[in-house]
Amino acid sequence: MKPDLSLLDDVVSARVLGAMRVASRALTELGIRHVVVGGLAVGANGHPRATKDVDFLVGDEAFEKHPGDFVTMRPGVPIQVDGVMIDLLSVSEGEGHLAAALAATPGSPIDAPRLIYLKLKSPRQKDRVDVIELVKAGIEIETCRDYLSANAPDMLVAFADAVAKAASEEDG
Numbered sequence: 368m369k370p371d372l373s374l375l376d377d378v379v380s381a382r383v384l385g386a387m388r389v390a391s392r393a394l395t396e397l398g399i400r401h402v403v404v405g406g407l408a409v410g411a412n413g414h415p416r417a418t419k420d421v422d423f424l425v426g427d428e429a430f431e432k433h434p435g436d437f438v439t440m441r442p443g444v445p446i447q448v449d450g451v452m453i454d455l456l457s458v459s460e461g462e463g464h465l466a467a468a469l470a471a472t473p474g475s476p477i478d479a480p481r482l483i484y485l486k487l488k489s490p491r492q493k494d495r496v497d498v499i500e501l502v503k504a505g506i507e508i509e510t511c512r513d514y515l516s517a518n519a520p521d522m523l524v525a526f527a528d529a530v531a532k533a534a535s536e537e538d539g
Contacts, residue, residue, distance in 0.1 A: 368505065370411040370476035372403070378415035379407065386451035387421045391474035393445045400426035400469040403476040404456060404485055409497045411476035413504030420452040424477060424485075426469050429455055456485075464518040479506040480514030487515075487522045487529075495529065502533035 375384060387407060394401045403411065405422025430438050440446070445453045458466040468481050477485070479501065486494040486501075502508060508530055515522050 368413060368479070368507070370408065370478060372407070372411045372476055374413070374415045375407060375410045378410060379418060382449055383407075383418060383421060383451050386448035386453065388474075389448045390421055390423070390445040390453045393443065394423065394425065394429070395473045397429075397441065397443050399429045399441070399444070399473075401429075401473055402468050402471050403474065404482065405454070406497075408476040408482050409486075409501060412479045412482055412501055412506060414497070414500040416500075420454055421448075422454045422456060424465070424468060425455045425457060426466075427457065430457065464514075480511045483511045483526065484515065484519055484522065487519075487525050495525075498526070498529040499533045499536070502530050503537060 387403065391401065391403075401423040402408075403422070404424045405420070406416060406418030407421060410416055410418075429441060429444055431441055432438055440455070444455070446455075447453060458469075465481055465484065468477050471477075476482075483498055483501065483506070486498045512523070512526065515526055
């Protein structure tokens with residue numbers, strides 16, 4: 368299933384969706400590669416749910432590096448639109464597989480395998496629940512498993528646990 372932002376229309380507030388579009392336009396005008404992640408991407412990948420912020424995975428060009436390992440955002444990078452927080456995530460060293468998502472159309476939602484990776488990387492319980500709900504919504508489990516196997520084999524057990532939990536909830 369290809370991610371589809373239109374799945375969010377009746378679930379996420381118009382203010383948040385508007386903030387996403389405005390922020391994406393600003394990032395595009397600045398030449399910053401970006402894709403939608405977080406709750407909006409969860410919805411676009413099949414489990415629409417309410418969210419109050421906008422999360423983007425962005426390229427290194429969103430930041431300015433200064434002497435002494437000091438990093439700031441480039442001027443003009445949005446951090447809030449109409450009272451909606453805009454959160455920017457960067458690719459960490461060794462995550463070339465994740466950086467490849469930035470080749471997508473700016474402002475498009477990240478694909479399910481990379482979204483699953485981001486959710487499993489997070490320590491928050493809410494993100495584990497998102498993985499379970501995405502499995503229940505019908506993401507391609509084998510594609511996600513293959514992606515994790517190639518890029519983050521240490522996450523395979525957590526993913527298998529989420530798949531099993533989803534199956535038990537479907538049966539119960």
